[in-house]
Amino acid sequence: MSGLAEGRTVIVTGAGRGLGRAHALAFAAEGAAVVVNDLGVGRDGRPAADSPAAAVVAEILALGGRAVAHLGDITTEEGAAGLVALALDSYGRLDTLVNNAGFLRDRMLVNLDVEDWDAVMRVHLRGHFLPLRQAAAHWRAEAKAGRPAAGRIxxxxxGAGLLGSVGQGNYSAAKAGILGLTFVAAAEFASYGVQVNAIAPSARTRMTEGAIAAALPEPEDVSPLVVWLGSDASAGVTGRVFEAEGGRITVMEGWRPGPAVHSATRWSPAEAGEAARKLLAQAEPPLPVYGAR
Incomplete structure (x- = not known):
């Protein structure tokens, strides 16, 4: 290995299985000390019997790396604060945060319970926001003390957040929200020396288990990009979104202004509709929502 993350301390949330586990092992292989967070719940977010975080830590230690497990709930302020504190107490520094924790509670929108909506929002959006805020507060304090860090989030x-996914309205909305959070954090944290980027991965994990999973690449195929984004080598890259699937990496260009028209006077509804139809005829058609017929 190249030692790309040598000397860095990295937090990975949801690192007990799938993508998170792959990221944790990849960072450790590149020399990082890793805080492996996982609450140890099932695919639907409900309690499970095992402790996958401890198993990943054991894997890293067996390979000669450095790692410690965090079993707290990062959707609570106490859990998120404890996560950052554990990194600082264990290794004396924090350099990279990989927000990865999540689960699914899929339903068609007309059948989606408020509880399942709130649960997915809590884990994906709140579970990104709280660790991000705690890490940024630490880096801000370091910058004010004259010790700016090359922080990475x-x-x-x-893809559900980029295009939507039938039967995953809650998940799609949460994942789209993470993109907005990424853009704002990248702008707000730049003065602290912190870069914030997002990935939209496609890989075979227990969240994609079923018929589609067999055709997906391995989680380990996504991790090299994550390690690079979480290292000093990615200097100058912030506020960007990357799709990662197997050997393919795509920079997503997001919402950009397309065809436009201006009226010097207020539109009537009929005029606005006619103008909109003309603009749509000039515009690129949207990509289809996943699962749409």
Whole structure:
């Protein structure tokens, strides 16, 4: 390995399985000390019997790396604060935060319970916001003390957040929200020496288990990009979104102004509709929502 993350301390949330586990192992292989966070819940976010974070830590230690487990709930202020504190207490520094924790509670919108909406928003959006805020507060204090860090945050969105996904209205909305959070954080944290980017990965994990999973690449195929984004080597890259699937990396260009028209006077509804139809005829058609017929 190249030692790309040598000397860095990295937090990975939801690191007990799938993408998070792959990221944690990849950072450790590149020389980082890793805080492996996982609450140890099932695919739907409900309690499970095992402790996958401890298993990943054992893997890293067996390979000669450095790692410690955090079993707290990062959707609570106490859990998020404890996560950052554990990194600082264990290794004396924090350099990178990879927000990865999440689960699914899929339903068609007309059948989606408020509880399932709130649960997915809590874990994905709140579970990104609280660790991000705690890490940024530490880096801000360091910058004010004259010790600016090369801080890195990598958030985890999804193709569902970019395009939508039938049967995943809650998940799609949460993952789209993570993109907005990424853009704002990148702008606000720049003065602290912190870069914030997002990935939209596609990989075979327990969240994609089923018929589609067999056709997906391995989680380990996504991790090299995450390690690079979380290292000093990515200097100057912030506020960007990358799709990662197998050997393909795509820079997503997001919302940009397309065709436009201006009227010197207020439109009537009919005039506005006619103008909109003309603009739509000139515009690129949207990509289809995942699962749409």
């Amino acid at each position: 990598v958030n985890t969105s999804s």
